[in-house]
Amino acid sequence: MGEEVATKDLEPIVQRVKQKIRDYERYSFSHVQGRALRAFFDLAQEYETLDNFYRICVTIPREFLGYQCRLYILSKDGRLYLVADSQKGLLPPGTMAPKTLCLSETPYEKNGSLFCPIRGNRRLITKLPFHQEEEVIGILEAFPLERMDDKDRLFFEKYANRIGYNLHNKILAAENIRHLRFINNLVADIEHNVIVPNLRYRIFFNRLRRELKRLGELETALREELSSSEPPNLERIKRLAAGIFNIRCQIETEIKEIEKHYENTSLFLETLLRRDHFERGELVLRKRPCRFYKEIIAPQLERYEKRLLRRGIKIDNRLGGIPEDEDIPLAVDVGLLSQVYANLFSNAEKYTREVENQGHKVKFMAFGREIIPDYFGPGKPGIKFNVFTTGPHLSPQDVEKIFHEGYRGTNIENEPGTGHGLHFVKKVIEVHGGVVGYEPKPLGNNFYFILPLKSEPAPSKEDGF
Structure with a gap:
């Protein structure tokens, strides 16, 4: 009974594994091509940064198969950038791709090169830091075209797919790290600009308590003066009344200070606790x-x-x-x-x-x-x-x-x-x-x-x- 349950539980995965077996039999990659894919998987796991990943993507085909490559990646601004070249290495940030390149759903040939679409994970495409309705997030260019046979073209098509899934995960990981760093900094902003200044409320309240205590003392003295069996001392009553008036003015001043502090704190809280900051991982x-x-x-x-x-x-x-x-x-x-x-x-x-x-x-x-x-x-x-x-x-x-x-x-x-x-x-x-x-x-x-x-x-x- 237990084995039957396990079989049912594993059945979808079993079918997918069998499909992969049939796929690889159909691909019929050469020994060198198979080694290139295994090396790519190993090195993609070994190197964590996107820059090193870009270098790996263009270096593997050159070293294993003798083909030169260029890697183009879609960026946050929706434009295509050249990020790595097997002859030049990592390109300076902001190196634009030629305007003649397009994000095609299928491989195409142009100017002696093969251009293969790099696809991300369709189910996670909305999680990327740029708007892209389709799953194509880049292009792999391989050349020279005249050396390629059908098996090489198939290899680069599948290699571009492997790049896509790894790239998608690394972009998401980098975004998550950046997002967490931003939130940590935002928490520090809140502590520095809101929580620490808010300690001044303690000063305000201590001063209010002090003034209220003085007010109570004057009120007690005034009641004693008025309830005394002796005739009221008008000069003393005037002094007590003046003291009460001064304290009242001081309390009003403190209340105004508290109101200003409250308005300022509210402004800072509204600014720093915006939902957009946390959702986008940057100041909005x-x-x-x-x-x-x-x-x-x-x-x-x-x-x-x-x-x-x-x-x-x-x-x-x-x-x-x-x-x-x-x-x-x-x-x-x-x-x-x-x-x-x-x-x-x-x-x-x-x-x-x-x-x-x-x-x-x-x-x-x-x-x-x-x-x-x-x-x-x-x-x-x-x-x-x-x-x-x-x-x-x-x-x-x-x-x-x-x-x-x-x-x-x-x-x-x-x-x-x-x-x-x-x-x-x-x-x-x-x-x-x-x-x-x-x-x-x-x-x-x-x-x-x-x-x-x-x-x-x-x-x-x-x-x-």
Whole structure:
């Protein structure tokens, strides 16, 4: 009984194995061709990266059969790229395939070469990182054609199929790894930009409790004064009433601070916890035109202004600031760009240091913007946003690595941090099509990012450095 159940369970696989036996008998591959296929399977398992897999695909036919090969792969942008050549090796990224090539469902001959379609796994075709309704995801070119007989043509057709299934699995594996890395980074973004700042709620609530305790003490004193058998002391009552009023004003101020913090936290949470980020494994922008200063800079400046002043850091206008009513032709993701400024202002709070300027001690932060004509090419201006802080210049070692994930500069002293903030800034700006950078300036350090402009607005004031 047990053997019958096992037979029924295995029957579909048994039939498929028998079909393969018949197929290989029909193919009648030569001994060398059979060895080539076995070597391909072994090496495809041995080498994990896509680059090495591409090299294997074009090298096996050359070494075993004496045929040259080229490998073309469909990319995320839907275009066909030449990725490897048996004579040149791995090609530079972005090497386009000839426009005359087409993704055919069947092999075809052209210009002395055989072109075989590379098919992926039909059941998993929708999992690929590019849109492709058919399962053809590349082309294998083999030459010279004049040497090939029918058995060679059949070999390359089947070899291309083997490449396809292995390639499909390796692309999916690479995408899964990339996706997991992105999610890990996104979790770090959430921790850095949301969870850690949210610890300020504890400060808010502690201050509220302190004010409420003082309020309770004043109310008790006022009741005692009013219930005393002695005539009420009007001066003392006025002082108590004034104290209660001051505490009420302080509580209202704290509530406003909490509301601002809540609005900021909600914006950051909505931005970082978008479902699209997790599904696509990359930051998905929600761009819209905005008033850059009013919607992005001003709320973050308001958050950090008191904290900067508590550390003796003035907000200077040497970079010209950014006009509040300026209409910069930018469409950006407001939530992500707000976090960029939050990170830059947070770093200013931590690392601004006092320096001497013309015999006076100064300690300040400044911000501004300037237009750079043709930065992204002829007729393609960029707009450079600067955040400057006084202090010693960064070391060459810091400059080289300051935007790397997890790197913290040598000037950190006892300041808390994770080394994630500037890396986050870099990711956000680059996904907007911009660039980030650092430059030493007289009196201190300037961190900047440059975004492409749709058109060039009126020129701004020159930097004051």
